Each structure stands twice: as C-alpha cells, then as structure tokens.
Amino acid sequence: MAQRLQKRDETLSDEAKQPTDSIKRLRFIVLGSDEVLINEACDTILRSTDAKRMETIKRGRTCExxxxxxxxxxxxxxxTPTYWLENLKTYLFFSKSVRSLKRDMEFSYSMVFPGPHAFLLVLGDVRNSGKEHYLLRALSEVFGQEVLDYSMVLFMHGYSDRDIGRNRCVRKCSERYHILKDNEDNVLKLFHDATAMKQRKANFFTNDLELLYKAETYFKKEFDATYEEREN
Incomplete structure (x- = not known):
C-alpha cells in the first residue's frame, strides 16, 4: 500500500522532467491520411491488436x-480520423478548415492529459506526393509553433536516406523520423527517440501550464487527504 501511495504522490511536473529511460507512461497522438497504415502503426506500437479500445465520438466524428x-x-x-486531411488539403480554404477542426483537435489532445509525448505523423509515400504536411501546419495553428518540437514522422516501410531527406514533412519536424518495424527493439527505440527530442522544455507537450499546475495541486491535496484519512 505504501508503494501505491508513493506512486500517486509523483507530480505531473516531475513526470515532465523524468529521464527518458525512466518514463513508465507514454502518450502518443497518431495522425495520417491512410486508415490501414495508421491502424498498422498503432498495432505495432502497442505490440498487440487486442489492446483496450475506447471509441469516443465528438461532433459526429470519431477518435480512438x-x-x-x-x-x-x-x-x-x-x-485521429483521416477526414482531418480531407478538410485541410484545399489550400484556399486552409484557415477556415483549421477553425472548423480546432475543437476536434483539442479534444484528441485532451484524451491524453496532461499531454502527449509525441505527435506521430504516419506516412506511406516517402516522396510525400500527398498533403500530409498540412496536418503539421494545422497542429502549429491550433497548439502553437512549439508543437512541432514534439512531432516526428513515422514511416511504415524502409526507404533510402536520399528520399527521406527530401521529404517535406521530415523537414518540418526538424529531420525527426522513425522507420517503424514490427519488433520490440524497434518500438523501444521509437519510445526513446520520441521522449529525447532536443530543444524541448519537457518530455511531453502541454499548451496549458496553468491547468497542469492546477491539476498537480488538486491531486496532491487529494493524496494528502487520503493519506491522512488512512493513517487515522
């Protein structure tokens, strides 16, 4: 019991400062335009197709x-749903599309409070003939430019370094990418890379530090009250 109480006393700010190898909770938001590839990426990251699932519907749309x-x-x-890119890829209406998706994007972010360790953009075509870079642009419009410091490209298949170097999404993520393979060592490397990105203020992204500190204070008070009650 004492061990469980000690774990509950770990604050959110402490979590943000943990060394990469000691992080025991990891949170990711996965984006892309290909439903099959996104499912494959999630299955590979979780090492199972039988992970606990919870579909949450917001404004008629679904995040899983x-x-x-x-x-x-x-x-x-x-x-995240693939329809986001369908809304964004018409350049003339990009700003209007971002405004229409803002609540949905904030909702997906709220599902991994206090924030994701990384936004993972899944790509199938390394030459980036599509419009996936609009998803990164939309993230920065909604959450601020700093969100790109917590973003990386996830390739589902191996490609030449020359092709990867030309990829627009990789450039927007400051050359951060990972070629995902279906084995545990590769997935653990992804975990390490996603939490060891340079030029970041913390291990995970949050765009509301005040809310984070309020939550930290609340949970600490709850812990203290519960501990005192059990002690009595």
Missing part, C-alpha cells in the same frame, strides 16, 4: 483511444 503495457510501460495511443 487505445492503451496497453509494452515492456513495463503503460502506453496510450489516440488514433
């Missing part, structure tokens, strides 16, 4: 929350 334990880590994944 999944979680499981991977090598002793509690991993949460939010799979």
């Amino acid at each position: 929350f999944r979680e499981d334990y991977v090598s002793g880590r509690h991993v949460s994944v939010v799979k």
